[in-house]
Amino acid sequence: MKILVPVKRVVDYNVKVRVKSDGTGVETAGVKMSMNPFDEIAVEEAVRLKEKGVATEIIAVSMGVAQCGETIRTALAMGADRGILVETDADLQPLAVAKMLKVLVDREQPTLVVMGKQAIDDDMNATGQMLAALLGWAQGTFASKVAIEGDKATVTREIDGGLETVALKLPAVVTTDLRLNEPRYASLPNIMKARKKPIETIKPADLGVDPAPRLTVIKVAEPPKRQAGKKVGSVAELVAKLKTEAKVI
Amino acid sequence: MQVYKAPLRDMRFVLHELNDSAGLAALDGMQDVTPELIDSVLEEAAKIAEEVLLPLNASGDEEGCHLDNGVVRTPKGFREAYRTFREGGWTGIGCAPEYGGQGLPHSVSMMVSEMLCATNMAFSMYPGLSHGAYEALSQHGSDAQKALYLPKLTDGTWTGTMCLTEPHCGTDLGLLRTRAVPADDGSYRISGTKIFISAGEHDLSENIVHLVLARIAGAPAGVRGISLFVVPKFIPTEDGRPGPRNGVVCASLEHKMGIKANATAQLVFEDAQGWIVGEPGRGLNAMFTMMNAARLGVGIQGLGMGEIAYQSAVAYARDRIQGRSLAGAKAADRAADPIIVHPDVRRMLLTIRAYNEGCRALGGWVSRRLDEAHHANDPAEREAAEGFAALMTPIVKALFTDLGLESANTAMQVYGGHGYIRDHGMEQLVRDARIALIYEGTNGIQALDLVGRKLPAHMGRNLRTFFHPVAAFIEANEKHPMLSKMVTGLGRAFGALQLATAHIASKGMGDPEEAGAAATEYLRLFGLVALGYMWARTAKLSLEKMMSAGADAAFYQTKLQTARFYFERILPQAGGLLFQIKAGKEAMMSFPEAAF
Ligand SMILES: Cc1cc2nc3c(=O)[nH]c(=O)nc-3n(C[C@H](O)[C@H](O)[C@H](O)COP(=O)(O)OP(=O)(O)OC[C@H]3O[C@@H](n4cnc5c(N)ncnc54)[C@H](O)[C@@H]3O)c2cc1C
Numbered sequence: 001m002k003i004l005v006p007v008k009r010v011v012d013y014n015v016k017v018r019v020k021s022d023g024t025g026v027e028t029a030g031v032k033m034s035m036n037p038f039d040e041i042a043v044e045e046a047v048r049l050k051e052k053g054v055a056t057e058i059i060a061v062s063m064g065v066a067q068c069g070e071t072i073r074t075a076l077a078m079g080a081d082r083g084i085l086v087e088t089d090a091d092l093q094p095l096a097v098a099k100m101l102k103v104l105v106d107r108e109q110p111t112l113v114v115m116g117k118q119a120i121d122d123d124m125n126a127t128g129q130m131l132a133a134l135l136g137w138a139q140g141t142f143a144s145k146v147a148i149e150g151d152k153a154t155v156t157r158e159i160d161g162g163l164e165t166v167a168l169k170l171p172a173v174v175t176t177d178l179r180l181n182e183p184r185y186a187s188l189p190n191i192m193k194a195r196k197k198p199i200e201t202i203k204p205a206d207l208g209v210d211p212a213p214r215l216t217v218i219k220v221a222e223p224p225k226r227q228a229g230k231k232v233g234s235v236a237e238l239v240a241k242l243k244t245e246a247k248v249i
Numbered sequence: 250m251q252v253y254k255a256p257l258r259d260m261r262f263v264l265h266e267l268n269d270s271a272g273l274a275a276l277d278g279m280q281d282v283t284p285e286l287i288d289s290v291l292e293e294a295a296k297i298a299e300e301v302l303l304p305l306n307a308s309g310d311e312e313g314c315h316l317d318n319g320v321v322r323t324p325k326g327f328r329e330a331y332r333t334f335r336e337g338g339w340t341g342i343g344c345a346p347e348y349g350g351q352g353l354p355h356s357v358s359m360m361v362s363e364m365l366c367a368t369n370m371a372f373s374m375y376p377g378l379s380h381g382a383y384e385a386l387s388q389h390g391s392d393a394q395k396a397l398y399l400p401k402l403t404d405g406t407w408t409g410t411m412c413l414t415e416p417h418c419g420t421d422l423g424l425l426r427t428r429a430v431p432a433d434d435g436s437y438r439i440s441g442t443k444i445f446i447s448a449g450e451h452d453l454s455e456n457i458v459h460l461v462l463a464r465i466a467g468a469p470a471g472v473r474g475i476s477l478f479v480v481p482k483f484i485p486t487e488d489g490r491p492g493p494r495n496g497v498v499c500a501s502l503e504h505k506m507g508i509k510a511n512a513t514a515q516l517v518f519e520d521a522q523g524w525i526v527g528e529p530g531r532g533l534n535a536m537f538t539m540m541n542a543a544r545l546g547v548g549i550q551g552l553g554m555g556e557i558a559y560q561s562a563v564a565y566a567r568d569r570i571q572g573r574s575l576a577g578a579k580a581a582d583r584a585a586d587p588i589i590v591h592p593d594v595r596r597m598l599l600t601i602r603a604y605n606e607g608c609r610a611l612g613g614w615v616s617r618r619l620d621e622a623h624h625a626n627d628p629a630e631r632e633a634a635e636g637f638a639a640l641m642t643p644i645v646k647a648l649f650t651d652l653g654l655e656s657a658n659t660a661m662q663v664y665g666g667h668g669y670i671r672d673h674g675m676e677q678l679v680r681d682a683r684i685a686l687i688y689e690g691t692n693g694i695q696a697l698d699l700v701g702r703k704l705p706a707h708m709g710r711n712l713r714t715f716f717h718p719v720a721a722f723i724e725a726n727e728k729h730p731m732l733s734k735m736v737t738g739l740g741r742a743f744g745a746l747q748l749a750t751a752h753i754a755s756k757g758m759g760d761p762e763e764a765g766a767a768a769t770e771y772l773r774l775f776g777l778v779a780l781g782y783m784w785a786r787t788a789k790l791s792l793e794k795m796m797s798a799g800a801d802a803a804f805y806q807t808k809l810q811t812a813r814f815y816f817e818r819i820l821p822q823a824g825g826l827l828f829q830i831k832a833g834k835e836a837m838m839s840f841p842e843a844a845f
Contacts, residue, residue: 029800030800073285186293191286195283
């Protein structure tokens with residue numbers, strides 16, 4: 001069985017993001033970029049399924065600027081077999097990505113798509129759901145456990161207030177949550193081998209999809225700065241301040 | 250708190266921009282080495298260093314190693330970390346593919362080593378010593394020895410040691426007494442006591458391969474009677490697995506100032522079975538051929554220490570508020586300004602930074618030349634590169650470790666009293682950095698090696714591999730509209746170095762004590778000029794790149810400002826050093842011994 005894993009290049013989770021001075025977005029120039037952490041979990045899960053003998057081939061897909069090829073290399077170093085880069089300078093939004101993924105799924109015929117539940121740059125939490133809908137496939141989102149048996153996937157989901165287990169008929173889309181696994185470090189030999197694995201580069205037009213954004217960003221701004229705390233001398237003073245200053249009681 | 254993120258941008262600058270890493274692929278066996286590959290290797294190594302090794306640095310120091318009934322336990326977490334490191338293939342980064350290694354160039358593995366040393370110097374020495382043993386065996390071992398030991402040292406299931414030092418002999422190895430008696434089966438029985446053996450006994454690997462210097466019964470006194478032996482802790486079976494226990498035991502562990510998580514063992518050999526490596530009587534030579542790489546490696550420990558010291562000091566200097574800026578309050582909304590506003594704190598931070606980046610550039614250049622020495626196609630090119638690496642090795646070892654310690658000390662000063670308190674981790678850096686000035690040949694011995702061996706070698710041919718490019722750079726750039734001030738400074742310091750060289754050549758010839766008296770200052774002067782050349786090249790490249798660098802322009806701008814600091818506030822020390830050198834030996838040597 002084939003697994004397709006979409007991976008997104010985002011600002012590294014360690015970087016303190018800064019809003020661009022003109023308010024059009026966040027500063028990405030000269031900033032360290034890495035694979036979206038949820039996508040690393042997705043790659044790891046796919047690799048574990050391959051190591052268990054469940055999967056036979058893992059295809060890593062990334063969309064965006066040419067440097068997304070390096071994000072694919074990271075997936076290849078972790079154990080994916082080949083990559084597809086959909087190269088474009090367009091500002092990609094979930095719907096366009098889902099549409100392009102659908103065309104790739106039709107072409108590659110994977111049994112499972114494993115992807116991050118959201119990307120840490122825009123936190124959209126939408127692409128997996130959209131892709132499942134476009135394909136008419138079952139979906140298991142926010143997965144913290146995945147088991148494949150025959151043509152069925154059992155997915156434990158992290159939901160408000162607890163865990164929910166769903167049984168999905170394959171093919172299906174699974175989106176990963178943080179507790180699903182702990183991604184491995186790529187080994188040095190695999191990093192070297194990843195350089196020799198194939199990456200196919202195509203354009204959105206090759207997939208017949210117009211990636212132009214449908215949402216318009218009006219303004220991006222820093223959240224208001226947190227005020228310093230205040231020490232109060234007594235309970236009475238605290239209550240008074242909560243009433244008059246914080247206005248919460 | 251110890252703060253560290255691998256300085257990947259600067260490493261890429263040194264590798265790709267200053268030293269054209271794209272050219273590495275032209276070397277023998279390096280065709281797959283591309284800048285992109287190097288970047289992915291460095292990024293993954295950074296993760297291991299930051300996420301696996303750094304969290305064990307302070308705890309490893311606190312706990313140390315423990316000896317119980319001949320068995321040594323490394324601190325909590327070290328076994329798991331070593332397994333992660335080994336399974337990731339990092340022990341084989343510089344080893345030959347035929348033994349299962351990755352065969353990456355020295356210039357790349359140097360950067361990886363820097364990260365390991367910065368985040369956990371004690372840990373880094375376990376694989377570090379193994380690699381020393383790997384090098385010695387791969388250059389001098391028999392085919393059978395190579396086939397047996399090299400794959401194990403490469404995959405890290407076995408580790409290695411270098412056993413030179415004995416209680417009565419450290420620098421002067423001619424005094425060593427460990428004896429080797431030939432046995433009927435062609436092996437030897439080794440008996441004697443070795444002290445201060447790094448990674449000499451531990452619980453990280455299934456076997457330990459000791460490389461031991463010993464004297465064959467009846468061999469002449471002095472260094473010519475010394476041979477090299479391989480003495481495994483467990484004697485390998487036919488199929489290469491650890492077999493019966495050999496006659497070597499860990500009698501004690503040293504209680505020491507720093508690198509506490511690295512086991513420094515006293516090893517007692519009693520009729521231990523050993524096999525000779527190379528020719529009888531050529532043991533010291535065998536050791537010396539691998540010493541260039543090992544000494545560069547120790548230099549890199551100094552650089553790693555400097556880097557973590559810098560990052561930790563900057564984080565503290567931004568955070569700690571104390572006093573007001575002399576130019577008027579900078580953080581009016583707070584009770585005081587962060588100490589980073591004060592000129593003296595900035596002096597400290599910039600000094601460390603200028604040393605670190607200068608050393609990284611110099612280390613990058615020397616290790617690149619070492620790659621050429623080993624892998625260039627043209628024999629003449631190999632020889633020239635070899636000569637250059639030999640010349641620069643004592644400088645990298647002594648200068649980098651001196652500066653690494655100075656930097657750790659300076660970073661502690663930035664922390665004030667809190668630096669002296671254990672919790673912040675600064676005093677650990679000072680303690681850990683200290684040893685690098687002593688082992689692998691003390692820094693005093695490095696200076697003697699430079700003036701006594703490296704300067705006169707081949708009638709000064711090695712020296713010219715450094716002097717010529719510097720002279721050419723100065724000539725080509727002294728009229729540069731933006732750089733002339735820096736280049737003039739470099740020219741002045743280079744002039745001082747030339748005068749000092751001439752002084753040593755003329756005085757030292759007739760009176761070796763004169764050379765010995767000048768050696769340490771001469772090495773420092775040489776080192777400062779070498780860093781100056783690196784900073785001048787860096788400044789030139791940064792100027793060129795800044796115009797078209799987009800968001801990266803800030804990186805080059807910062808380089809230019811750091812270069813300026815180096816030329817204005819550090820390099821002028823060259824003049825003082827020349828005075829010290831020219832004063833000669835008299836003040837020291839006429840001092841009556843009884844008056845000390
Ligand atoms: C933590 C630690 C780890 C070590 N690891 C190892 C190891 O793995 N393997 C190993 O074999 N050894 C190891 N050593 C030993 C180390 O290499 C020696 O301590 C070092 O070579 C110096 O020898 P020494 O201590 O006997 O000092 P000495 O040789 O007694 O030197 C004392 C002083 O005299 C100076 N001096 C000596 N001779 C001369 C000279 N001819 N001219 C000018 N000055 C001179 C030295 O520079 C030094 O300042 C380790 C030591 C330590 C502390």
